[in-house]
Amino acid sequence: MKILFAIQATGNGHLSRAREIVPHLLNYGDVDLLISGRQADVELPYIIKYKKSGISFTFGKTGGVDMIDTIKHLRPFDFWKDIHSFPVHQYDLVINDFEPVTAWACKLKKKNCIALSHQSAYLSSKTPRPEKLDMFAENVFKFYAPSTDRYSFHFKSFDKNIFTPVIRSEVRKMDSTNNGHIAVYLPAHADEILISHFSKIKDVKWEVFSKHSKTSYTKNNVFVKPILNGEFITSLASGDGLVTAGGFESPAEAIHLRKKVLVVPMSNQYEQLCNAAAMKDLGITVVKEIDREFSGRLKSWLEFGFPPNIYYPDLTAKIIEDLMLSHAVKNVALNLQHA
Numbered sequence: 001m002k003i004l005f006a007i008q009a010t011g012n013g014h015l016s017r018a019r020e021i022v023p024h025l026l027n028y029g030d031v032d033l034l035i036s037g038r039q040a041d042v043e044l045p046y047i048i049k050y051k052k053s054g055i056s057f058t059f060g061k062t063g064g065v066d067m068i069d070t071i072k073h074l075r076p077f078d079f080w081k082d083i084h085s086f087p088v089h090q091y092d093l094v095i096n097d098f099e100p101v102t103a104w105a106c107k108l109k110k111k112n113c114i115a116l117s118h119q120s121a122y123l124s125s126k127t128p129r130p131e132k133l134d135m136f137a138e139n140v141f142k143f144y145a146p147s148t149d150r151y152s153f154h155f156k157s158f159d160k161n162i163f164t165p166v167i168r169s170e171v172r173k174m175d176s177t178n179n180g181h182i183a184v185y186l187p188a189h190a191d192e193i194l195i196s197h198f199s200k201i202k203d204v205k206w207e208v209f210s211k212h213s214k215t216s217y218t219k220n221n222v223f224v225k226p227i228l229n230g231e232f233i234t235s236l237a238s239g240d241g242l243v244t245a246g247g248f249e250s251p252a253e254a255i256h257l258r259k260k261v262l263v264v265p266m267s268n269q270y271e272q273l274c275n276a277a278a279m280k281d282l283g284i285t286v287v288k289e290i291d292r293e294f295s296g297r298l299k300s301w302l303e304f305g306f307p308p309n310i311y312y313p314d315l316t317a318k319i320i321e322d323l324m325l326s327h328a329v330k331n332v333a334l335n336l337q338h339a
Contacts, residue, residue, distance in 0.1 A: 001328060006099035007044075007070065008145075011187075012227075013249035014097050014117065015044055017153070017166045021116065021240075022046055024320040030093070035264030037102050043229075052082050052101045076263040084107065084297035093328055096145055103145035114327055115147035118248045119271065123150060124159040128277040130270075149322055155278050155310075156250065163319055164312045165252035170230075172314065173188030174237035176257045178273040180205065182302075184243045185227075185250055188266045189290060191329040195222045200295045204302065207235045241305065243298075245284075247270025251279060258313045260305040262298070264290060282308045 003025055008014045015035070022044070026030045034050035075090040079101065082172045087103040088094055096103050106113035120139040121127050184206055186194060191210050197219040198206040205223045209232050216225045225231060233253075236242060242254040246265030254261045262285045265272035276286045285301045287294065 001029045001092045002090065002104065003029050003033055004034065004088065006034040006036070006094065006102040007161070008100075008117075009100040011247060013247055016168055016229075016249050017118075018044060018097065020166050020168055020316050021320065024317050028320075029322050032091070034099065034102060035240070043270045050086075053078050058327045095110070095323070096147060098145045100145045103147060103232070106148075107146050112148045112327065113146070115145065115150035115152070116323070117145075117150075118153045119145070119292060120147065120150040121152035121154040121158070121162050122274060124152070124162060125161040126134075127154060127273065128281055130159070130273040130277050134273075142268075149327065151319055153248070155248075155255070155275075155282060157326045160251065165249065165257045165314055166288070166316050167253055167312050167314070168233075171233055171237070171253045171256065172235065174257065176259070177238045178240050179236070179238045181207050181239045182241050182243060183239045183254075184208040184315055185232070186243065186264060186290075188245060191224055193290065195219050197290060197294050197298070198222045200304070201298060207239070209235070241302075241307075246276045246279075248275055250310065251275075255284075255308055255310050256284070258307045259286070259311075260301070260307045262287060262301045262305065264288075282310065284308065295305050311326040 005018070005022065005025060006217055007018050022031060022033070028123065033046055034043065034052065035048055036052035052177055082101045083104045086101060088102060088105045088109055088111050094102055094106055094111065094113045095116050096113050098115070098119040103113050119141060150161060153165050154162050155165065157163060157300040182204060184194065184198070191208065191212055194208055197224050198208070202221055204221065206221055208224045208226045210224050214226050216223070218224070236259065237255060237257055239259065241260040241262065242250065243262045243264070244250050246263050246269070251261050251263065261279070263276050264287050265276040267289060280286045283306070285305055287297050
């Protein structure tokens with residue numbers, strides 16, 4: 001069986017999850033990988049057959065998206081050409097983690113496309129939303145990477161075919177200890193902004209994993225490091241907690257390791273606001289923005305914050321097995337009919 005697994009490469013969560021999913025897919029056939037987008041710091045230990053520009057955004061330095069750089073890197077003609085030219089017909093099964101090129105190629109060529117992603121969880125009305133709905137963003141959930149069926153991930157199983165997070169095997173193997181420091185991953189904030197706030201709380205060691213620095217350096221009690229997979233996991237497992245944006249994978253791993261979490265969702269990023277709404281329901285501290293009150297909120301969280309009492313079982317093999325049993329034989333039969 002020939003399987004295509006297409007992965008979004010904006011941020012680190014999709015590729016981190018793919019590191020766990022690919023070995024299970026390999027049990028069922030030959031797997032080709034496609035990634036589109038940019039801004040990821042995690043690498044896959046597998047051959048990437050296709051790399052596409054896709055549709056991606058750039059992290060800014062003031063808490064949101066850098067719109068100018070995002071627009072500058074858009075390649076609408078390449079995107080259109082990739083959709084029409086990509087050979088999805090060569091594959092028995094197309095599995096998609098919120099990747100638009102192959103999703104739209106499948107839709108135009110009337111081929112099944114199976115979503116295996118966090119974002120597809122928002123196609124269910126039962127997943128948490130912020131108080132103010134953004135209908136444009138809701139339509140992005142529907143049309144950015146259209147699918148014919150979905151297997152989704154979220155902090156809780158809010159609906160049918162929504163499963164708890166895929167936790168990386170190296171994280172599951174870590175012993176959770178507490179050396180007292182706090183790991184920080186806020187990719188849409190400049191180092192200088194973070195240092196100015198964290199250095200005010202002098203009795204805590206802050207380990208900041210920076211999107212904007214290629215070298216390590218120290219300023220007062222703030223230790224800034226480039227994002228390296230192994231170092232981040234070690235810091236997370238051996239610390240007291242995590243301060244992060246409103247992504248999915250990093251908070252999920254912190255919850256699994258029984259760490260308290262403080263979330264600062266990126267401004268005007270609706271998906272992160274949705275994630276934050278779900279985490280708030282779990283008892284996780286959510287702070288709207290980093291402003292002059294941020295240091296006080298940090299102190300309160302350090303004193304009163306607590307880790308949610310949640311366990312995430314390893315369901316990855318079972319999810320892939322169910323997906324294959326439901327779709328692989330059917331798709332092979334359809335492909336033979338159209339051959």
